[in-house]
Amino acid sequence: MSPRIGESGSAALKNEEYPEEDKKGELVNLAEYREDKENKESQEDSAENVETKKPADVEALKAEVASSGENLAQAEESRDDALEKIKKVLPDAKMPDNIATEGKAQQAEHAEKVEGCVDAMLAEGKESSEALIFKAEAKIDVNDAKTESRAKKIGGAIVTGIGKVGEWMSGDPGKKIMTGVGFVATAIGGPVAIGKRLARGLVIKSPEIAKKLGAKEDGKIVSGLEKAAKFTKEASAVGVGKRATGLVEGAQAKFAEKKAKQFEAMPPKEQAALLEKFDGSTMSRLEKIMTSKKTAIAIGIAAGVLVTMMAGSAMGSILEGNIPIPTNIHEHVADSIPNEQVAAAAEQHADAASSAGQTANKGSFKFSEIRKEHHVDGNIMEKAREADAANFVKQAKEAMQASTGNIHENVSDNVEIKHEDLVKDTSPMEASKPKNDIASTLNSMKKPIVNDSHFEHNDHPIVKTPEAAPVPHEQVVQASQEKVVSAEPKAAQVAENHAHQPEKQPMASHKEAPLGSSFDARKVVNLPGAEKISIDVLKENPLVAEKLERFQGAAQQYLGQAGKPQIGETWDHYAKRVAQGVQKIGIDPDKLINRVI
Amino acid sequence: MNDAQGQTIQQKVRDEFGFDDLSDEKQQALVQKMAESIVKRVLVDAYIKLADDKKAEFDQMMENITAQEPAVVEAFLRENVAEYETIIENAIADLKKHLGEAGE
Numbered sequence: 001m002s003p004r005i006g007e008s009g010s011a012a013l014k015n016e017e018y019p020e021e022d023k024k025g026e027l028v029n030l031a032e033y034r035e036d037k038e039n040k041e042s043q044e045d046s047a048e049n050v051e052t053k054k055p056a057d058v059e060a061l062k063a064e065v066a067s068s069g070e071n072l073a074q075a076e077e078s079r080d081d082a083l084e085k086i087k088k089v090l091p092d093a094k095m096p097d098n099i100a101t102e103g104k105a106q107q108a109e110h111a112e113k114v115e116g117c118v119d120a121m122l123a124e125g126k127e128s129s130e131a132l133i134f135k136a137e138a139k140i141d142v143n144d145a146k147t148e149s150r151a152k153k154i155g156g157a158i159v160t161g162i163g164k165v166g167e168w169m170s171g172d173p174g175k176k177i178m179t180g181v182g183f184v185a186t187a188i189g190g191p192v193a194i195g196k197r198l199a200r201g202l203v204i205k206s207p208e209i210a211k212k213l214g215a216k217e218d219g220k221i222v223s224g225l226e227k228a229a230k231f232t233k234e235a236s237a238v239g240v241g242k243r244a245t246g247l248v249e250g251a252q253a254k255f256a257e258k259k260a261k262q263f264e265a266m267p268p269k270e271q272a273a274l275l276e277k278f279d280g281s282t283m284s285r286l287e288k289i290m291t292s293k294k295t296a297i298a299i300g301i302a303a304g305v306l307v308t309m310m311a312g313s314a315m316g317s318i319l320e321g322n323i324p325i326p327t328n329i330h331e332h333v334a335d336s337i338p339n340e341q342v343a344a345a346a347e348q349h350a351d352a353a354s355s356a357g358q359t360a361n362k363g364s365f366k367f368s369e370i371r372k373e374h375h376v377d378g379n380i381m382e383k384a385r386e387a388d389a390a391n392f393v394k395q396a397k398e399a400m401q402a403s404t405g406n407i408h409e410n411v412s413d414n415v416e417i418k419h420e421d422l423v424k425d426t427s428p429m430e431a432s433k434p435k436n437d438i439a440s441t442l443n444s445m446k447k448p449i450v451n452d453s454h455f456e457h458n459d460h461p462i463v464k465t466p467e468a469a470p471v472p473h474e475q476v477v478q479a480s481q482e483k484v485v486s487a488e489p490k491a492a493q494v495a496e497n498h499a500h501q502p503e504k505q506p507m508a509s510h511k512e513a514p515l516g517s518s519f520d521a522r523k524v525v526n527l528p529g530a531e532k533i534s535i536d537v538l539k540e541n542p543l544v545a546e547k548l549e550r551f552q553g554a555a556q557q558y559l560g561q562a563g564k565p566q567i568g569e570t571w572d573h574y575a576k577r578v579a580q581g582v583q584k585i586g587i588d589p590d591k592l593i594n595r596v597i
Numbered sequence: 598m599n600d601a602q603g604q605t606i607q608q609k610v611r612d613e614f615g616f617d618d619l620s621d622e623k624q625q626a627l628v629q630k631m632a633e634s635i636v637k638r639v640l641v642d643a644y645i646k647l648a649d650d651k652k653a654e655f656d657q658m659m660e661n662i663t664a665q666e667p668a669v670v671e672a673f674l675r676e677n678v679a680e681y682e683t684i685i686e687n688a689i690a691d692l693k694k695h696l697g698e699a700g701e
Contacts, residue, residue: 140634143695147637158644161659162637168663169633553682 058124065110065138071147072110079103080146081153114138292449374539440544472513523593524551531572550596558582558592612658631692638688648679 040315045250086093117138118131151159185246493572521531525544535552539545548571555563565574579589640659647655655673658665675681 046701137630139695140630140692143634143692144637144692147634147641149642153638154641154644157656157659158641164632164662165637165640168665169636262658 058117058120059128061113061120063115065117066141068110068113069138070145072106073142074149075106076103076142077146077149078565081150110142261540284563383539521579523597524548524575525571529539532570534568534570535574536568538571551575553591554595555582556587556594558587634692635685635688638691639685642684642688643674643681644676646680646684648677651677 005357079095083093114135118135121134148159151162224302356434470480525538525545525548527533527538527541530538530544531534535548541546552565557563561577563578569577579592582592584590620689644652644655644659651673658670658673661669
């Protein structure tokens with residue numbers, strides 16, 4: 001109640017708090033009076049709302065979403081910009097917790113507005129597909145607004161350029177974006193997966209649907225079957241060719257028929273257990289295996305086919321308890337490559353997935369913990385993806401065990417191989433080679449280099465080397481430099497490098513694997529005497545510089561920092577080192593060479 | 598499992614949610630919008646990393662972007678931006694982050 005004119009606020013309040021009855025001497029409980037009054041006011045408000053409240057205006061809500069998205073984008077851009085500036089001085093700087101929390105709150109607020117608008121659209125009778133598209137676009141708009149904000153800070157032609165990207169992509173040159181190979185197509189591997197994820201998200205998150213599906217909590221129950229089918233359905237919608245469509249449909253039908261029978265034969269309890277296991281996070285992890293690393297290389301049509309095939313076969317494999325997804329991916333890639341360019345990218349894609357799958361078997365750190373840091377360092381995100389893959393495989397195994405009992409008994413993926421057995425395989429020549437300084441150092445420590453190997457999946461030995469005592473880094477560097485002219489790195493050196501950096505080289509083998517018979521570094525650099533010339537010098541030669549860069553790029557994709565040439569390292573040494581490195585993680589070195597030439 | 602429960606969850610979702618209504622065309626449009634968003638981010642972030650003389654060259658490309666072949670733009674950026682792949686990956690990751698809550 002507002003104070004009347006000529007009356008102080010406190011006087012007015014006093015009159016309100018002590019009504020007429022009190023003045024007449026009746027006992028009044030002030031607290032009760034206030035409570036009654038508040039209740040009455042609340043009832044009045046409700047009545048008023050009933051009279052005046054109108055159905056939510058979707059257009060007004062959309063405008064709110066747009067405005068909120070704009071604000072969110074600008075705030076995010078400012079925060080990111082500030083952090084980038086700080087990181088120029090302090091490379092390890094992270095977003096302060098309070099600012100990160102504030103950012104999350106803003107994101108949540110915006111997401112709530114989006115959801116509110118989606119609800120209003122559905123209530124208004126809009127089609128769910130329209131709501132889905134709105135939801136997706138609202139989120140994409142935030143991303144765009146953030147980019148535009150960044151571009152405006154730069155100013156100039158880049159603002160014009162990004163303003164015309166839409167036109168570019170729908171024009172003649174841009175058509176290649178959606179169907180061919182190119183830098184924009186490079187990016188499309190991501191959206192394909194995102195689109196599926198988003199669509200799935202709407203299905204999972206819709207309370208109505210979740211309840212109709214019998215979910216106790218929203219978003220808990222969505223079957224692996226349905227998701228896998230959704231993968232195939234949506235990927236095929238990206239626009240695959242006739243042959244590709246046939247493959248997709250074939251896989252989908254075969255997969256669906258087999259799995260549906262299996263699934264439906266299960267008792268309800270087992271079904272529920274399986275469904276619970278294959279919740280959003282698990283599927284998301286599957287996606288990350290497929291979208292990690294070089295999946296960004298996946299291209300237009302091929303991306304749809306590959307992702308589809310991978311999703312179908314991967315989920316099929318998981319449901320059967322066969323975890324080595326990358327093997328299947330390779331098989332499908334071989335069957336679904338429309339042309340040479342696509343084949344090359346597909347090969348890379350498959351290799352990457354294979355690599356990620358192998359990494360998945362390592363099982364180490366938690367994705368959620370590392371993900372928090374991905375703003376800070378792209379490499380950390382990479383690690384997170386790998387770790388996430390590890391968690392995924394672990395969970396998939398658990399799901400299988402929970403739902404199908406001893407299915408793993410039929411999968412020979414836990415064959416224990418003792419160190420002694422591996423040592424027996426070492427060739428006499430290898431054993432008789434003189435030890436270098438570091439090998440001697442390691443021997444003097446009397447620590448086993450390989451102490452507990454076993455095959456997990458994919459037939460690649462996983463070697464645990466946590467007990468290898470650290471050797472001063474300087475010794476490694478020194479030894480590496482000494483060995484630059486060596487034609488063949490010794491087995492002990494490889495092993496000891498693993499001992500130094502177990503976290504970077506977990507897939508160690510205690511001996512060198514022989515290179516494939518067709519491996520020939522001259523396919524990349526075919527200059528007389530090049531094998532004894534250092535990489536740095538060779539890179540000055542325009543005839544081979546580009547190939548070397550590509551080779552190094554590919555090597556780093558597989559091996560990380562270990563894929564970089566060392567200072568003064570000769571081409572011959574580097575090529576063999578990389579080839580042996582990739583071979584250790586199950587990649588055919590010839591493929592790497594073929595990708596470069 | 599009774600008959601109603603026997604209906605696959607996939608069918609239920611399709612029937613109840615009407616997901617089939619999301620036509621191929623609409624899905625493609627959505628995917629294109631996502632790709633656009635990533636491309637914009639890649640262009641901006643790559644521009645930031647370019648050397649000054651290369652920025653001038655890239656400006657010319659951007660002024661007339663609709664006439665540019667994607668492969669040419671890609672080749673230019675790949676040649677002149679060392680962290681090009683990382684930029685793409687980050688752009689995808691950022692879009693995923695924005696879309697994340699929809700799928701998690």
